[in-house]
Amino acid sequence: MTGRAAGAPAIEVHGLTKVYGSGNTEVVAMRDVTLTVGRGEVVALLGPSGSGKSTLLTAVGLINPPTSGRIAIGGQPVMDGPRALVNLRTFRREHIGFVFQKSNLIPFLTARENVQIALELNGESARAGRKRAGELLDYLGVADRGDHHPAMLSGGQQQRVAVARALANRPQVILADEPTAALDSQRGRQVMELFRKVAHEQGGGVIVVTHDQRSLDVFDTIYEMEDGRVARGASNARTVPHGERASTADPSPPRQT
Ligand code: ADP
Ligand code: MG
Numbered sequence: 457m458t459g460r461a462a463g464a465p466a467i468e469v470h471g472l473t474k475v476y477g478s479g480n481t482e483v484v485a486m487r488d489v490t491l492t493v494g495r496g497e498v499v500a501l502l503g504p505s506g507s508g509k510s511t512l513l514t515a516v517g518l519i520n521p522p523t524s525g526r527i528a529i530g531g532q533p534v535m536d537g538p539r540a541l542v543n544l545r546t547f548r549r550e551h552i553g554f555v556f557q558k559s560n561l562i563p564f565l566t567a568r569e570n571v572q573i574a575l576e577l578n579g580e581s582a583r584a585g586r587k588r589a590g591e592l593l594d595y596l597g598v599a600d601r602g603d604h605h606p607a608m609l610s611g612g613q614q615q616r617v618a619v620a621r622a623l624a625n626r627p628q629v630i631l632a633d634e635p636t637a638a639l640d641s642q643r644g645r646q647v648m649e650l651f652r653k654v655a656h657e658q659g660g661g662v663i664v665v666t667h668d669q670r671s672l673d674v675f676d677t678i679y680e681m682e683d684g685r686v687a688r689g690a691s692n693a694r695t696v697p698h699g700e701r702a703s704t705a706d707p708s709p710p711r712q713t
Contacts, residue, residue, distance in 0.1 A: 463531075464528070464530055464531025464532075465492045465493060465494050465495065465528075465530075465531070465661065466493050466494060466495050466496075466497065466529070466530060466628055466629055466659075466660055466661025467491075467492065467493035467516060467527075467528075467529060467629055467661045467663070468492050468493075468526075468527070468528040468529075468531075469489055469490060469491050469492070469512075469515075469516060469525065469526070469527055470490050470525055470526045470527075471488050471489075471490055471524065471525040471526065472486055472488070472489040472490070472512070472515060472522045472524075472525030472526075472527070473486055473487055473488055473489075473522060473523050473524045473525055474486040474508070474511050474515060474520070474522050474523050474684075475523045484684055485508045485511040485684055486508045486511050486512055486515070486522065486684045487508075487683070487684035487685050488525075488685070489508075489512060489525070489684075489685065489686045490686075491679065491686055493629075493661035493662070493663060493677075494661065495628075495659035495660065495661060496655050496656050496659050496660070496661075497655065497661055497662070497676045497677060498648075498651060498652050498655050498662040498664070498674065498675050498676050498677075499661070499662060499663045499664070499675060499676065499677045499678070499679060500664055500665075500666050500672055500675040500677070500678045500679070500689075501513070501663055501664065501665045501666070501679050501680075501681060501686075502665075502666065502667070502678060502679070502680045502681070502689055503680050503681030503682055504682065507681040507682050507683060507684065508681050508683075508684040508685075509633070509665045509681050510557070510633055510665065511684075512681065512686070513554075513631050513633050513663060513665055514633075515527065515535075516529075516629070516631055516663065517548070517552055517554045517629075517631045518534060518535065518540075518544045518547060518548050518552065519548075519554070521535060521537075521538040521539075521540070522535060522537060522538065523537065523538060524537045524538075525537065529547070529551055529552070529628070529629055530551065530628050530629075534547060549574075549577055549578060549625070550578060550625065550627075551627050551628050551629060552627050552628075552629045552630075552631065553621075553622030553623055553624075553625065553627035553629070553630045553631070554622055554630075554631050554632070554633075555615075555618050555619055555622045555630075555631070555632035555633065555635040556618065556633055557633045557634045557635075557637070559606065559611070559614035559615045559617065559618035560618060561606040561614055561617060561618060561621070562606075563605065563606050563607060564605070565605070566602065566603050566604060566605055567593060567598060567601050567602050567603070567604055567605075567606070567609065567613075567617045568586065568589045568590065568593060568602035568603065569589075570606070570617055570618075570621050571585075571588075571589035571592055571593065571617065571620045571621045571624050572585040572586055572589040572624075574621050574622075574624040574625055575588060575589065575624050575625060578625050585624075588624060589602075589620065589624065590602065592620035592623060592624060593616075593617065593620050595620075595650065596616040596617075596619060596620050596646075596647070596650070597616065597643070597646075598613050598616045598617055598620075601613055601617075610638075611638035612638045612639045612640070612643060614638075615635060615636070615637075615638045615639060616639070616643070616647070618635075619632070619635060619647055619650070623650070623654055626654070626658050626660075627658075627660060628658065628659070628660040628661070629660060629661050629662075630651055630654065630655065630660060630661070630662040630663075631662075631663050631664075632651065632662070632663070632664045632665065633665045634665050634666060634667065635647055635664065635666075636648065636666065636668055636671070637667070641668070641670055641671075644668055644670075644671060645670070645671050645674070648664065648666075648668075648671045648674040648675075649674060651664060651674075652674055
């Protein structure tokens with residue numbers, strides 16, 4: 457991959473702020489967020505509804521430009537405030553896999569074609585694309601639905617196809633916004649573990665917005681977002697940073713968005 461500084465973190469976000477609207481409709485959704493996701497690091501992003509999680513994720517995903525602050529992916533500066541420093545479409549397609557809260561599949565393509573198209577847009581042959589799509593759908597337990605259109609799939613099946621599509625290009629950054637909300641806990645865990653596997657194999661960085669307390673042990677680092685700010689969170693993450701607060705003892709149920 458070109459433009460990738462050797463050894464640079466997968467994701468670097470510095471001083472990111474997002475203001476929606478203006479005047480008396482102004483909402484500051486993200487306030488001076490700075491964080492780094494290393495290569496192979498899998499991060500959970502927790503926080504109540506409206507705290508800015510999707511705003512942060514879509515900013516890093518180059519879908520929703522920040523008002524100010526900087527974003528670098530794999531050492532390559534990509535955003536300087538709202539200004540793009542690369543061709544965003546191309547960069548997204550080549551380096552970023554995004555799983556939306558709703559599966560967002562193309563309705564007139566089959567499940568397999570939805571995965572395959574991501575590969576073909578990146579220059580993969582139809583044959584190789586079909587093979588990789590088949591493998592991913594198989595791993596995610598939806599291979600038997602490969603020829604079905606999204607409308608014929610359950611919410612959970614659609615979401616698994618969307619995960620397969622996001623991973624198809626072996627992106628160096630994977631961003632997922634509550635990807636397991638429609639899945640049972642076993643499937644949800646499987647998806648989290650797949651993200652982890654992909655991150656480790658490819659040296660990519662992963663951020664997952666989740667409310668699933670049962671899968672938190674899969675993550676290396678946990679951040680909590682509140683009122684647009686990000687802080688290190690619960691201490692059952694695999695790598696426990698020094699001096700952080702422990703909030704895993706909190707017995708309250710998962711918060712809903
Ligand atoms: P979360 O994903 O944590 O629920 P969001 O990032 O979606 O939070 O939203 C953060 C804040 O920004 C909320 O107050 C929300 O109402 C506001 N917001 C989100 N998107 C928009 C938008 N397009 N226009 C105006 N306000 C928005
Ligand atoms: Mg959200």
